[in-house]
Amino acid sequence: MENYPAPARPIVQAMIDAAAAEPQRAVSFQGAPGANSHIAVEQAFPQGLALPCFGFEDAIDAVKEGRADCALIPIENSLHGRVADMHFLLPESGLVITGEHFLPIRYSLMSNGPLEGITQAISHPQALGQCRKWLRARGIMPVPYADTAGAAALVAEMNDPTVAAVAPPLAAGLYGLDTIAEHLADSDDNMTRFVALAREAPDRVIHGTPMTTFIFEVKNVPAALYKAMGGFATNGVNMTKLESYQRGASFAATEFYADIEGAPGDPAVDRALEELHFHSKWVRLLGTYPQARVR
Numbered sequence: 001m002e003n004y005p006a007p008a009r010p011i012v013q014a015m016i017d018a019a020a021a022e023p024q025r026a027v028s029f030q031g032a033p034g035a036n037s038h039i040a041v042e043q044a045f046p047q048g049l050a051l052p053c054f055g056f057e058d059a060i061d062a063v064k065e066g067r068a069d070c071a072l073i074p075i076e077n078s079l080h081g082r083v084a085d086m087h088f089l090l091p092e093s094g095l096v097i098t099g100e101h102f103l104p105i106r107y108s109l110m111s112n113g114p115l116e117g118i119t120q121a122i123s124h125p126q127a128l129g130q131c132r133k134w135l136r137a138r139g140i141m142p143v144p145y146a147d148t149a150g151a152a153a154l155v156a157e158m159n160d161p162t163v164a165a166v167a168p169p170l171a172a173g174l175y176g177l178d179t180i181a182e183h184l185a186d187s188d189d190n191m192t193r194f195v196a197l198a199r200e201a202p203d204r205v206i207h208g209t210p211m212t213t214f215i216f217e218v219k220n221v222p223a224a225l226y227k228a229m230g231g232f233a234t235n236g237v238n239m240t241k242l243e244s245y246q247r248g249a250s251f252a253a254t255e256f257y258a259d260i261e262g263a264p265g266d267p268a269v270d271r272a273l274e275e276l277h278f279h280s281k282w283v284r285l286l287g288t289y290p291q292a293r294v295r
Contacts, residue, residue, distance in 0.1 A: 003054045003146075007175045008032045008153035012052050019051040019068065026051045027196075028062035028071040031124075034149035034171030036105060040194050041072050044101040054146065056086070060093045063197060070098065070198040077105070078191040080129040087215070087245045087257050090197070090286055097213050097287030099196035106190075107131055109181035110152055110172040113161020118180070122151040123166035131166055131184040140164075152177060201287060209291040210263040211240075216276060216283040217255045224279055225256070231275030232260065235268040240295040261295065263288045 004012055011033045019026035027048040029037035041050040051068050053059040062068040075090075076082045090097075107127060111118060121128070121140045128135070128142040135142055145151040152171035155163055164180065165171070172179045195213075218224035232239050241259040262269040264285070277283050 004032055004150060005153035005157045007156045008150060011174065015050060015052055019049045022049060023067055024069050025049045026062070026068040028053050028059040028068040030054070030056045030059045030073065031147035032150035032153055032171075034152060034168060034174045035147050036103060036168050036192060037072060037074060037147075037194070038149065039168060039170060040074075040101055040103045040192075043103065044072060044099070044194070044196070056089055060089060060095065060197065063095060063199060064093070070196050071095070072101065072194050072196050074126075074192050074194050076193050077126060077130065078189060079185065079187055080126050082243065083126060087243075087255075088247070090195075091215055091284055093197065095197040095199060096201045097195045097289055098198045098202060099289045100211065100292045101194045101196070102293050103192050103194060104190065105130065105185060105192050106169060106182075107148075107166050107184040108169045108172060108179045109164050109166060109184060110175075110177035110179050111155060111161065111164035112159055112177060113164075113180075115180040117162050118164045119162045121164050121166050122155060124148045124151070127166050130186060130190055133186045134184045135166075149174070195287075196289075206263065206288070206290050209261050209294075210288050211259055211261060211291045212263055212269070212288045213257070213259050213286040214273075214283060215255055215257050215286065216280045218280050228276050228279035231272035235272045237262050237268050237272045238295070261291070 025048050027041045027045045028051040029041050031037045038050050059071045063071045074083045075086045120143050122143045122145045124147050125144045127148045148167040149171040151165040152167040152175045155165040156175040218228050238261040243257045244254050247255055
């Protein structure tokens with residue numbers, strides 16, 4: 001609780017108390033009230049109770065410890081790429097992906113002072129990266145902070161007319177700030193994809209197109225990735241995302257994160273995964289869930 005700026009603490013406490021009374025309805029998210037993740041929870045789980053957590057690991061721990069039924073975590077943004085650490089936190093969490101949600105991102109500049117006097121803008125590095133051209137054009141120095149809405153609460157606590165926050169419009173009203181500029185993102189199609197994480201996969205029938213997410217590490221031999229991917233091509237399985245990342249400092253073990261359309265149990269998917277296993281050191285499925293948006 002003390003990690004949050006003072007103006008956010010009573011709001012956070014009230015939300016924690018509500019979630020504690022009905023943990024089966026609680027959905028944890030990273031950030032302060034008013035963050036994009038908070039907005040995403042309200043959209044994706046209209047009957048849920050949003051549970052704010054200061055860090056991504058805290059939001060995941062809330063699910064593992066039973067204080068929340070699931071977590072809603074941002075995984076990638078259309079302008080700024082993947083969210084840092086998610087490729088490591090997801091597999092290490094022991095949770096499964098049970099759904100996805102896409103949120104159009106809108107940022108405002110909010111402060112206690114006029115736009116002409118703003119010299120610094122505080123926000124999450126993702127938000128600052130998505131608005132970097134707008135800020136640079138006005139000579140405003142970006143200052144990283146743990147989350148967007150928390151930055152708004154911090155600006156309210158500082159009460160410095162030369163400092164502003166880049167945050168979702170909802171945060172201005174929550175923390176008593178003036179909105180001094182709107183539509184800051186460098187592109188109008190700014191979109192963030194979130195995934196829902198739970199302790200167990202629900203027992204349900206997925207209607208429409210399912211998505212399956214997995215990670216793997218190919219063998220360190222020539223053309224290993226080409227061979228590993230061949231099964232998806234020959235079996236007609238659409239791979240909508242493939243991203244590499246390094247674990248550790250050796251630069252010798254490249255791991256991959258992938259999304260495909262389809263689910264285990266489909267003959268084509270099973271054949272493709274069997275070939276992937278043959279050419280990989282290991283493969284780990286992270287979840288199968290309903291597709292929220294046509295790729």
